Amino acid sequence: xxxxxxxxxxxDQMVHWPDNAPVHLRLTRSxxxxxxxxxxxxxxxxxxxxxVDAPRHFIQDGPDVTTIDLTTLLGxxxxxxxxxxxxxxxxxxxxxxxxxxQRILFRTRNSDADWTHQPFxxxxxxxxxxxxxxxxxxxxxxxxxxxxxxxxxxxxxxxLDFGVTIIEGLALGHVEPGNYELICLPLAIVGADGAxxxxxxxxx
Numbered sequence: 001x002x003x004x005x006x007x008x009x010x011x012d013q014m015v016h017w018p019d020n021a022p023v024h025l026r027l028t029r030s031x032x033x034x035x036x037x038x039x040x041x042x043x044x045x046x047x048x049x050x051x052v053d054a055p056r057h058f059i060q061d062g063p064d065v066t067t068i069d070l071t072t073l074l075g076x077x078x079x080x081x082x083x084x085x086x087x088x089x090x091x092x093x094x095x096x097x098x099x100x101x102q103r104i105l106f107r108t109r110n111s112d113a114d115w116t117h118q119p120f121x122x123x124x125x126x127x128x129x130x131x132x133x134x135x136x137x138x139x140x141x142x143x144x145x146x147x148x149x150x151x152x153x154x155x156x157x158x159x160l161d162f163g164v165t166i167i168e169g170l171a172l173g174h175v176e177p178g179n180y181e182l183i184c185l186p187l188a189i190v191g192a193d194g195a196x197x198x199x200x201x202x203x204x
Contacts, residue, residue, distance in 0.1 A: 003183075003200040006105075008049040008171045010042070010196065014116050017148055020045035046194040047148065049116070052186035053166040057193040058156045065195040066188045072141040072165040073197075076204065077103040077182035079175050085109050088127040088145075090134055100139030103182055110146040111173040126151035132158035140164060142182075144199075146172045170199060179204045 012025040021044055029039035046065075047053070052073070055062035080096055082088050088106050098104060108125035115121065124147040132155045135143055143150065143159055144167035150156060159166055167184055181202040186195035 001203045003202045004175060004180075006050070006170050006172055006175060006199045006201055007197070008116055008169050010044070010049045011116065014049065015118060015120050015148070016045055016048050018120055020047055023048055046189065046192050046196065047168070049196060050167070050169040050171065050199055051194050051196050052184070053150075053156065053160065053168065053194045054192065055160045055163075058153060058160055062160070062193075064190065065186055065192045066190055068165055068186065069141075069163070070185065072103070072163075073167070073182065073184040073186075075103065075182060077105060077142075077180045077201065079105045079107055079172065079177050079180060079201070081177040082106050082108045082125065084125070086123075086125060088125060088131055090128070090130045093131040093134060098135055098138040098140045102138075102140050103142035103144075104135070104140055105144035105167070105170060105172065105175075105182075106146065107172040107175060107177065108146055111171070111175075114173075115147065121147075124148070127155050129154045129158055135159070136162045136164050142167065144168070144170050144184075146170045167197070167199065175201060 023044040025042050028041045029035040054065035142165045184199040186197040189195050
């Protein structure tokens with residue numbers, strides 16, 4: 001089966017978290033200027049587009065993104081459709097019966113439209129704390145969401161403090177609920193509290 005690309009492309013001036021650095025992409029060398037090659041420069045927050053959070057994002061002096069156990073980002077994965085228009089709640093997460101070692105990506109109404117070049121939406125669907133705590137207690141190793149953040153600080157702590165890997169900014173609008181193989185590899189940026197990544201799914 002072919003792989004599905006669930007990566008939100010990085011592009012100039014795309015939406016970013018309000019107090020984070022915006023995305024700037026420009027050519028520093030160009031054939032149009034008479035240079036022998038095109039060379040681009042990019043500046044941005046590491047928490048833009050599809051990215052992985054490291055524990056350091058919410059834990060002072062916590063492990064950086066280079067220390068993440070990549071096995072949490074590689075292997076069988078479940079995509080779950082969330083119907084609640086506001087939150088990913090325990091009421092919808094509990095019936096999924098999460099198992100130890102499972103990876104779960106949540107497809108919400110966030111994916112119903114292309115949000116990449118829309119103004120930042122503070123009303124995006126978030127994972128609430130009781131659901132995050134339940135996922136961690138059930139031994140889930142990876143949680144993915146389809147907007148720039150998994151939720152509030154306590155939600156991040158419920159996952160990152162216990163070694164649960166977080167993927168944010170996934171593009172899931174073309175993905176049906178079901179079982180997949182996940183491949184997600186963040187850039188190895190020394191000292192960083194997160195990193196952009198490329199994420200793929202293959203139906204199982």
